[in-house]
Structures are given as C-alpha cells and as structure tokens.
Amino acid sequence: MRRGARLHVADVYGNxxxxxxxxxxxxAIAWMARGRVPVVVVSLVGPPNPLLARIVAAARRLGTVVVAAVGNDGPASRPAYPASYPGTIAVTGVDGRGRALIEAGRATKLDYAAPGADMIAAGRDGRARTVRGTSFAAPFVAARLAAHLDRGIDxxxxxxxxxARDLGRKGPDKAFxxxxxxxxxxTRPR
Structure with a gap:
C-alpha cells in the first residue's frame, strides 16, 4: 500500500x-464508488445478479475498479460473480510453487493469479495462521493495481x-x- 493511502472496509454481513x-x-461497492475509492476487493462469489452487474459497471464508469476472487468451488464450477462481470479484474490463486490451487473456481475470463496458499496471515485473534484460497490472492492484485493508478486505470x-510473470501455456490462459x-x-510459513 502506498504511504498515505486510506483503507475503506464495508461489512456486508453485519448481524x-x-x-x-x-x-x-x-x-458496499456503490458506497465506495461514491467515495471515489479507486480499487475495491471483493472476496465473495455467487451467481450472476443483474443489480450487482449494473452497480459494478457504474462503479467502473465512476473510476472504481472491482478486483474479485474467482472463489474456491473448483475448476468444474460455474463462473463466479462478480469476478465474471465485464470490467472486473478476476483473480485466482497459486501455491508457493506457482501451481494453480486445485480448489480455485473460475470466471468467464481470468485476469491474474497471485499467492493464495502456503502463506500466513493474522487471524481474528491477531495470531499468525496458515491461509489458503483465492480470497487471499485478490488483495495482492488490488494492491499492485493501486500502486500504478497514477497512470489512470487503463x-x-x-x-x-x-x-505479471507468465505461467502455464505461453500467453493468457484459463489457469493463470x-x-x-x-x-x-x-509471508511464507517457516
């Protein structure tokens, strides 16, 4: 994160x-777009929803990019949303050896991969714990995207x-x- 950057958090579960x-x-996305938050991470997946599709598109027009995890329902699952909406940056996860996570879901198009396993993060209690999943990969891509925003979104x-380091078949592919x-x-476990 850039020095002086602000982090906005929206609780979409609450009580x-x-x-x-x-x-x-x-x-939550509309609130962030109205607040001119440039990059929003969504680490939840679900089926397509016309209202959410319109909000994601409107956010992009207002200058907010949604970076979304593809989920952890496996490669045979249906495409996940919001990762599959046009204009969204869809992210999958890889393990510490650069292999696609076997549980990684899919999107109608995949933009990037980032670390999603064989790493540690602080748990709710503040203690280090091992984490795994595409939800942990999406913030890495969002942070790197935000680091380049002085050039505009495109x-x-x-x-x-x-x-981005090419993995798998040469050029863009469905795995990475x-x-x-x-x-x-x-942060890798020792």
Missing amino acids: DPAGGNAAAIGQ GAIAALDRE GRGLVCADCA
Whole structure:
C-alpha cells in the first residue's frame, strides 16, 4: 500500500442472517464508488445478479475498479460473480510453487493469479495462521493495481500486465490469466 493511502472496509454481513447477499455487496461497492475509492476487493462469489452487474459497471464508469476472487468451488464450477462481470479484474490463486490451487473456481475470463496458499496471515485473534484460497490472492492484485493508478486505470492495468510473470501455456490462459502478480509479496510459513 502506498504511504498515505486510506483503507475503506464495508461489512456486508453485519448481524443480518442473509448478509453477504448481492444487495449488500452492491451497496458496499456503490458506497465506495461514491467515495471515489479507486480499487475495491471483493472476496465473495455467487451467481450472476443483474443489480450487482449494473452497480459494478457504474462503479467502473465512476473510476472504481472491482478486483474479485474467482472463489474456491473448483475448476468444474460455474463462473463466479462478480469476478465474471465485464470490467472486473478476476483473480485466482497459486501455491508457493506457482501451481494453480486445485480448489480455485473460475470466471468467464481470468485476469491474474497471485499467492493464495502456503502463506500466513493474522487471524481474528491477531495470531499468525496458515491461509489458503483465492480470497487471499485478490488483495495482492488490488494492491499492485493501486500502486500504478497514477497512470489512470487503463495505464495501471497495462503496468500490471508488464509486471505479471507468465505461467502455464505461453500467453493468457484459463489457469493463470495474464500471469502471476506479486509472487514475492506473501509471508511464507517457516
């Protein structure tokens, strides 16, 4: 994160038993777009929803990019949303050896891969714990995208393309998208 950058957090669950639904996610994205938050990370997945699709598109028009995890329902799952909406940056995860996570879901298009396993993070209690999943990969891509925003959104994406390391078949593919971003950003267990 850049020095002086601000972090905004939206609780889409709260005390609502139906929390985390498309309306709550849409309200959070709209709130951030109105506040001119340039990059929003969504680490939740679900089926397509017309309201959420319109909000994601409107956010992009207002200058907010949604970076979304593809989920952990496996490669045979249906495409996950919001990762599959046009204009969203869809992110999958890789392990410490650069292999695609076997549980990684999919999107209609995949943009990038980032570390999503064989790393540690602080748990709710503040203690280090091992984490795994595409939800942990998406923030790495969002942080790298935000680091290039002085070039505008299109310029930031182009810069991210240049720093992404190609994995798998040459060029963009369904397992790694346009490449691995932030390979050395993860904190690895010892």
